[in-house]
Amino acid sequence: MTDEQSKRDIALALSSGGARGLAHIGAIEELEEQGYRITSVAGCSMGALIGGVYAAGKLKEFREWMKTIDRKKMLELTDFSFSLNHIVKGTRIIEAIMEFVPDMAIEDLPIPYCCVATDWKSGREVVFSKGSLFEAIRASISLPSFYEPVQKDGMILIDGGVVNPIPLNRVKRKAGDILVGVDVSGQDYKTQWEVQHKASERRKHSKSLAAQVLDKLIPDNIDFNYYTVLSRTSSLMIRQNSILMAKLMKPDMLVDIQMSQYDGFDYDKSERLIAIGKTKTLQTISKYEGKV
DSSP states (O other): OOHHHHTTEEEEEEOOOGGGGGHHHHHHHHHHHTTOEEEEEEEETHHHHHHHHHHTTOHHHHHHHHTTOOHHHHHHTOOBOOOSSOSBOOHHHHHHHHTTSOOOBGGGSSSOEEEEEEETTTOOEEEEOSSBHHHHHHHHTOOTTTBOOEEETTEEEEEGGGTOSSOTTTSOOOTTOEEEEEEOOOBOHHHHHHHHHHHHHHHHHOOOHHHHHHHHHSOTTTTOSHHHHHHHHHHHHHHHHHHHHHHHHOOSEEEEOOBSSOOTTOGGGHHHHHHHHHHHHHHHHHHHHTTO
């Protein structure tokens, strides 16, 4: 390989972010279309899933499968548990993916891969760089209180986003490569609020009987409740950790995707999210290549 070719090699880190992490697919596709070669990948939570599927060489199959996901299928893949520490077991979704992405040892993947989880007992980060691919992914995506934690070697493993939402410091590096991070942990809350406020104002001033009835039924502070307070607080803390990691590691390219329209459970909108990932990545590449 020539020096010029090695300058196009990428060590890629993919962040947490729930369904917004489907934008990682678009990011990967755009990087490859622009002539970059991903030589290693590290991921957290949804980034762990997308990164693992990519490292196994099954990203196209995964994208096609995601096109079949609608609200009905999401419900079918949700194995409710209602335990004291989780709502969903999380087994059914992994088994569905394993039908077209066979499990294998991480060390046998064609592309070097790792992902991170959090040990709930010690509060420490746990890095998976060997062993079962899907055991590692399942641990990394264990959203606290939602998915059942993974118990392994005396640890209780939950979502890696708690401690390291974008593992730029864990991806395997080689001389001359480019460190690239794709961060979908950010949400544009200001734009979300503005949209909700405008909708509320339209209801108040509408002459439509239906709008007037809705205005009476929907409180002004409906979006300010226990769930949204806890959810946003968690998201803000994760976002700040990802910002700090980027400042610490200083990636050559950081695709920072903040969304206002989509949330962490919009899995039925995969193609739209993938398109956002492609667009934002192309913008980042253009900016980077303009400097080098």
